[in-house]
Amino acid sequence: MSYVDEVIEAVVKQNPGEAEFHQAVKEVLDSLRLVIEANEEEYKKSALLERLVEPERIIKFRVPWVDDKGQVQVNRAYRVQFSSAIGPYKGGLRLHPSVNQSIIKFLGFEQIFKNSLTGLPIGGGKGGSDFDPKGKSDREVMAFCQSFMTELCKYIGADTDVPAGDIGVGGREIGFMYGQYKRITGLYEGVLTGKGLTYGGSLARTEATGYGLVYLVDEMLKQNGKDIAGKTVVVSGSGNVAIYATQKATQLGAKVVALSDSNGWIYDAEGIDLDVVREIKEVKRGRIKEYVDARPSAEYHEGKGIWTVKCDIALPCATQNELDLEDAKTLVANGCFAVAEGANMPSTAEATDLFLEKGILFAPGKAANAGGVATSALEMSQNSQRLSWTFEEVDAKLKQIMIDIFTKMADAAKRYGVEGNYVVGANIAGFEKVVAAMNAQGIV
Numbered sequence: 001m002s003y004v005d006e007v008i009e010a011v012v013k014q015n016p017g018e019a020e021f022h023q024a025v026k027e028v029l030d031s032l033r034l035v036i037e038a039n040e041e042e043y044k045k046s047a048l049l050e051r052l053v054e055p056e057r058i059i060k061f062r063v064p065w066v067d068d069k070g071q072v073q074v075n076r077a078y079r080v081q082f083s084s085a086i087g088p089y090k091g092g093l094r095l096h097p098s099v100n101q102s103i104i105k106f107l108g109f110e111q112i113f114k115n116s117l118t119g120l121p122i123g124g125g126k127g128g129s130d131f132d133p134k135g136k137s138d139r140e141v142m143a144f145c146q147s148f149m150t151e152l153c154k155y156i157g158a159d160t161d162v163p164a165g166d167i168g169v170g171g172r173e174i175g176f177m178y179g180q181y182k183r184i185t186g187l188y189e190g191v192l193t194g195k196g197l198t199y200g201g202s203l204a205r206t207e208a209t210g211y212g213l214v215y216l217v218d219e220m221l222k223q224n225g226k227d228i229a230g231k232t233v234v235v236s237g238s239g240n241v242a243i244y245a246t247q248k249a250t251q252l253g254a255k256v257v258a259l260s261d262s263n264g265w266i267y268d269a270e271g272i273d274l275d276v277v278r279e280i281k282e283v284k285r286g287r288i289k290e291y292v293d294a295r296p297s298a299e300y301h302e303g304k305g306i307w308t309v310k311c312d313i314a315l316p317c318a319t320q321n322e323l324d325l326e327d328a329k330t331l332v333a334n335g336c337f338a339v340a341e342g343a344n345m346p347s348t349a350e351a352t353d354l355f356l357e358k359g360i361l362f363a364p365g366k367a368a369n370a371g372g373v374a375t376s377a378l379e380m381s382q383n384s385q386r387l388s389w390t391f392e393e394v395d396a397k398l399k400q401i402m403i404d405i406f407t408k409m410a411d412a413a414k415r416y417g418v419e420g421n422y423v424v425g426a427n428i429a430g431f432e433k434v435v436a437a438m439n440a441q442g443i444v
């Protein structure tokens with residue numbers, strides 16, 4: 001059995017029930033076979049892969065809080081500090097009822113390579129809780145966030161571990177968490193990113209993941225003789241990433257015709273009116289079906305099915321495994337020629353394989369959505385300098401970082417004889433820097 005297969009088998013055996021984590025490890029290690037086989041003896045001797053797939057630390061804790069009826073609720077929370085090889089742990093916090101150790105570990109593992117691809121000095125981590133912010137009052141969200149941070153603050157810091165937002169964690173939640181961190185530790189430091197602009201946040205961080213996704217798509221299309229202008233785009237989700245991906249794609253001349261949430265999806269043949277979506281999602285915290293109240297010519301469909309909408313470019317921006325083999329077949333049959341992942345691991349392994357087999361331009365999440373964490377690293381730099389850069393400055397850096405990420409993954413794929421396979425390219429390019437840092441630092 002090859003070294004890669006031995007490690008994959010051990011990961012499955014030693015982490016029972018962690019399906020998403022197994023999936024992420026398999027996807028990464030499978031695509032690294034070319035590199036690993038060329039260095040097998042050396043990597044095996046230093047147990048490089050065994051160290052890479054084992055988090056440095058997992059913190060698991062309870063979060064008690066009081067709801068509006070005076071009832072005490074208890075949630076379970078995690079922070080997975082996966083790898084500090086190239087910098088302090090960095091990665092978001094997810095608040096969603098589906099959160100468990102497997103999901104946080106898969107996200108933390110992906111984050112190692114994504115953060116490496118940004119070219120900035122940030123390690124990999126992720127956290128979250130099974131708390132569901134949906135339907136909770138502001139006071140309940142604050143009570144949860146304060147209790148969550150009361151425990152988490154013991155393990156994080158501006159130079160050790162810097163969390164940020166992810167599903168269910170936006171400006172409101174980051175504000176409550178930051179206030180509690182400061183109150184307990186007395187430190188006014190860049191311990192979280194995605195902060196509000198009045199207390200150390202960076203301009204363009206809110207937009208960064210969605211904008212970065214479209215900058216990368218733009219570059220991928222250009223390098224393949226195509227143009228985003230005039231193309232029809234389907235974006236799934238309607239949260240932070242989806243909203244700003246829609247905005248940037250529209251600015252670059254594309255037409256976004258569909259968005260979704262966990263209940264259903266909307267189709268607007270004239271192009272999504274983002275003001276309506278932002279009012280529903282960012283102000284009212286409502287459901288996407290309310291869109292048709294303001295735009296009666298649009299359609300709302302309950303349940304899954306957004307990938308049946310005919311498009312040139314698909315941008316899955318909701319959640320993991322939201323796009324399966326059947327969806328991929330439908331997209332290809334409908335003429336879709338490019339897919340870029342705004343979410344983390346939204347395509348199943350089978351769907352990804354089909355896209356690659358059919359020659360679809362496919363940008364994996366760890367490259368395509370890296371603009372968010374890259375801009376978080378820029379927020380950390382501004383906090384350290386005690387300076388604030390302009391929107392234009394941050395946006396220009398973000399754009400260059402996304403172009404560089406495309407170049408790195410395209411070059412790595414070419415170097416290993418699989419030109420155009422950006423899955424292999426992104427994994428190799430991310431892996432190389434992490435391995436060099438691990439080797440330089442001895443057996444730790």
Ligand SMILES: NC(=O)C1=CN([C@@H]2O[C@H](COP(=O)(O)OP(=O)(O)OC[C@H]3O[C@@H](n4cnc5c(N)ncnc54)[C@H](O)[C@@H]3O)[C@@H](O)[C@H]2O)C=CC1
Pocket residue numbers: 165166167168169209237238239240241242260261262263317318319320322342343344369370372373
């Ligand atoms: N916010 C950020 O900076 C970054 C986010 N991501 C990833 O992007 C994805 C979306 O995150 P955000 O937009 O930040 O979260 P969000 O909480 O702002 O929005 C999530 C969206 O996904 C939808 N959704 C959740 N579960 C769904 C399901 N089962 N089916 C259909 N829709 C569903 C929600 O209704 C919501 O519209 C996640 O995979 C996240 O890990 C990746 C990089 C950075």
Ligand SMILES: O=C(O)CCC(=O)C(=O)O
Pocket residue numbers: 090091092093114162163164165166193344369370372373374376
């Ligand atoms: O901005 C960050 O630190 C985290 C972003 C994130 O969670 C992600 O890239 O998936």
